[in-house]
Amino acid sequence: MQQTAMRIVLAEDSALLREGLVGLFERFGHTVTDAVPDALSLVEAVERAITAGRAPHIVITDVRMPPDNTDDGLRTAVQLRHRYPELPVLVLSQYIADAYATQLLDSGTGGVGYLLKDRVGRVTDFMQSVQAVAAGGIVIDPDVIRHLVTRSTDAGPLARLTPREREVLARMAEGRTNREIAAILSVSEAAIAKHIGNIFSKLELAHDDGHRRVRAVLLHLRA
Amino acid sequence: MNRTPATDAWVAIRQAPWSFLLSAWPWRAVIYLAFSVVIAFVALLLLAVTFLVAPLWGVLFARVERWRVSLLGFPRIGSAHIRLGWDRRAEWLVIRLGEPVTWRELGHLVVSIVLGLLTLVPLLLLATAVATPLWALLGMSPRVELSFLNVSWVATGTPELVLLALVALGVVLVLTYVNTLFALAQASLALALLSPRQEELEGQVARLMVSRKSLVRAFEGERRRIERDLHDGAQQQLVALSLSLGIASLELDALAQRGVEVGAARSVVGKAHDQVESALSSLRDTVRGIHPQVLLDHGLAAAIDELVGRLPLTVDLDLDLDARLPVALEASAYLTVSEALTNVVRHGKASVVTISARRPGDDFTLSIVDDGIGGADPGGGSGLTGLRERAEMLGGSLAITSPSGGPTELRLRLPVTPSQEG
Numbered sequence: 001m002q003q004t005a006m007r008i009v010l011a012e013d014s015a016l017l018r019e020g021l022v023g024l025f026e027r028f029g030h031t032v033t034d035a036v037p038d039a040l041s042l043v044e045a046v047e048r049a050i051t052a053g054r055a056p057h058i059v060i061t062d063v064r065m066p067p068d069n070t071d072d073g074l075r076t077a078v079q080l081r082h083r084y085p086e087l088p089v090l091v092l093s094q095y096i097a098d099a100y101a102t103q104l105l106d107s108g109t110g111g112v113g114y115l116l117k118d119r120v121g122r123v124t125d126f127m128q129s130v131q132a133v134a135a136g137g138i139v140i141d142p143d144v145i146r147h148l149v150t151r152s153t154d155a156g157p158l159a160r161l162t163p164r165e166r167e168v169l170a171r172m173a174e175g176r177t178n179r180e181i182a183a184i185l186s187v188s189e190a191a192i193a194k195h196i197g198n199i200f201s202k203l204e205l206a207h208d209d210g211h212r213r214v215r216a217v218l219l220h221l222r223a
Numbered sequence: 224m225n226r227t228p229a230t231d232a233w234v235a236i237r238q239a240p241w242s243f244l245l246s247a248w249p250w251r252a253v254i255y256l257a258f259s260v261v262i263a264f265v266a267l268l269l270l271a272v273t274f275l276v277a278p279l280w281g282v283l284f285a286r287v288e289r290w291r292v293s294l295l296g297f298p299r300i301g302s303a304h305i306r307l308g309w310d311r312r313a314e315w316l317v318i319r320l321g322e323p324v325t326w327r328e329l330g331h332l333v334v335s336i337v338l339g340l341l342t343l344v345p346l347l348l349l350a351t352a353v354a355t356p357l358w359a360l361l362g363m364s365p366r367v368e369l370s371f372l373n374v375s376w377v378a379t380g381t382p383e384l385v386l387l388a389l390v391a392l393g394v395v396l397v398l399t400y401v402n403t404l405f406a407l408a409q410a411s412l413a414l415a416l417l418s419p420r421q422e423e424l425e426g427q428v429a430r431l432m433v434s435r436k437s438l439v440r441a442f443e444g445e446r447r448r449i450e451r452d453l454h455d456g457a458q459q460q461l462v463a464l465s466l467s468l469g470i471a472s473l474e475l476d477a478l479a480q481r482g483v484e485v486g487a488a489r490s491v492v493g494k495a496h497d498q499v500e501s502a503l504s505s506l507r508d509t510v511r512g513i514h515p516q517v518l519l520d521h522g523l524a525a526a527i528d529e530l531v532g533r534l535p536l537t538v539d540l541d542l543d544l545d546a547r548l549p550v551a552l553e554a555s556a557y558l559t560v561s562e563a564l565t566n567v568v569r570h571g572k573a574s575v576v577t578i579s580a581r582r583p584g585d586d587f588t589l590s591i592v593d594d595g596i597g598g599a600d601p602g603g604g605s606g607l608t609g610l611r612e613r614a615e616m617l618g619g620s621l622a623i624t625s626p627s628g629g630p631t632e633l634r635l636r637l638p639v640t641p642s643q644e645g
Contacts, residue, residue, distance in 0.1 A: 016460065095507060095511070095516055097529045121469040
């Protein structure tokens with residue numbers, strides 16, 4: 001994956017982890033323009049950057065932060081996505097819950113990610129996820145995907161998908177590219193493209209919709 | 224003789240005279256009466272000097288009275304006062320003055336003073352009856368002169384002294400009965416005035432119920448505090464550790480590119496990374512069992528949904544809950560589901576579990592049914608006993624039916640009241 005230097009706004013209340021993440025991003029050549037410890041300063045930092053004409057390439061935030069120490073980070077992420085729909089946001093959570101994921105995904109159209117905090121340790125994968133979200137993609141934690149896939153899908157448009165297509169859709173939700181999905185399922189990239197075409201048509205997603213991939217994943221998650 | 228000893232003075236006095244007179248009860252009655260006299264004088268003195276704080280003396284002396292009836296073998300009288308902790312000392316006076324029992328206690332103190340002074344009469348008579356012949360014998364006096372009620376009687380010889388001793392003995396025996404009855408009468412008065420009334424007992428029960436509920440809330444607060452500590456402490460540190468290990472393996476990659484042999488180091492770092500991830504995952508499971516964040520943020524339905532997604536079971540959810548419920552109720556219901564599912568997984572005999580929750584009116588009901596073989600012991604040694612106690616503390620119930628052959632059903636019912644908000 002081609003790396004481009006990004007401007008990152010980071011919100012994380014644990015100083016230890018905040019410093020660790022800043023170090024990690026700088027190591028990969030990115031700039032953390034603001035590293036803040038709470039939800040209010042996150043909003044301020046993003047607004048300041050945007051008015052200065054230097055919108056961050058990605059906002060990365062923890063879920064539980066001051067001031068309320070509940071889901072402040074998530075609520076702020078949702079709020080930022082409403083205000084700046086194209087702003088890529090990656091939420092890191094200590095716990096994975098579908099309720100958080102759907103709340104976040106429903107809120108905007110830009111790149112969005114929802115990952116278990118543990119994933120930061122798998123540095124290379126994590127940096128790929130950050131790149132994918134910054135590029136406008138969707139990255140959902142495999143744990144959430146697994147949970148959703150095991151749930152019965154005997155209703156809605158997803159029922160029309162074959163098990164294979166559902167599997168491809170689940171991989172899409174993990175933020176995988178066609179090539180990666182092809183490698184995982186040991187088939188050709190062309191076969192994957194065909195599956196994805198079928199998924200789009202079965203889910204009645206039109207060609208002129210620029211966010212077909214995103215919408216498909218959303219449908220999948222809301223099932 | 225294998226007569227059972229009398230348990231109190233009232234039982235004793237109705238027994239055969241010899242067994243009563245030879246028991247400790249007459250002595251106890253005399254001690255009781257002696258206390259009455261002392262109390263009367265002390266109280267009289269205190270009231271004379273500090274008349275304005277009389278109710279406080281009433282409360283204080285009542286404490287002695289409640290204890291004093293045990294001299295006659297009666298159980299200590301329970302206090303009808305509202306129990307106040309040290310933290311509420313500032314309100315003590317206002318609350319005490321507002322309680323009817325405080326004024327009953329003052330009334331009792333006044334009556335006690337009168338009765339205590341009257342008690343002097345039988346006690347002095349007893350003392351005289353004992354002392355006169357003793358004095359006559361020990362003093363070896365040939366003459367004993369008695370003059371009261373304008374009757375003069377002089378004992379001059381041995382026969383008269385013997386007669387005197389017999390008369391005195393008779394008087395002592397009669398006074399023993401009189402004293403014991405008098406002591407019993409005073410104790411009954413204390414019992415009547417100082418015992419808690421029906422409504423005071425009901426008030427105490429109501430306060431106990433409230434304190435049980437606040438205990439549940441305190442539990443809940445404690446659980447949340449533990450969860451917060453784990454989240455802010457250990458979990459963040461483990462994630463940071465995982466990040467450091469990730470960076471360490473990047474360093475190893477860089478070394479490897481320069482041709483350094485890093486195979487051994489890489490396997491150690493990889494192992495450490497696996498270990499820290501499994502530590503994080505088990506810590507997350509622990510926290511989920513304590514008080515998951517999603518329960519707080521999104522309520523019961525979301526938390527149960529989250530919980531069942533982690534289990535190797537087919538779970539049908541039928542949760543008809545649109546509004547948030549009181550915190551203590553949500554926690555109790557969540558823990559019940561968590562415990563029930565843990566049991567299902569542990570016994571491994573069921574494949575489908577149905578969980579349904581309803582909130583009809585002021586009731587919350589939750590039912591968990593599995594298709595296992597049944598025969599679960601509803602009482603024995605499971606975490607369900609603790610959950611049942613919790614349910615009862617919140618004024619609800621937890622019922623388990625598990626006939627042999629199945630199905631096993633668990634029904635939780637809890638009242639929805641604002642007092643559970645916490």
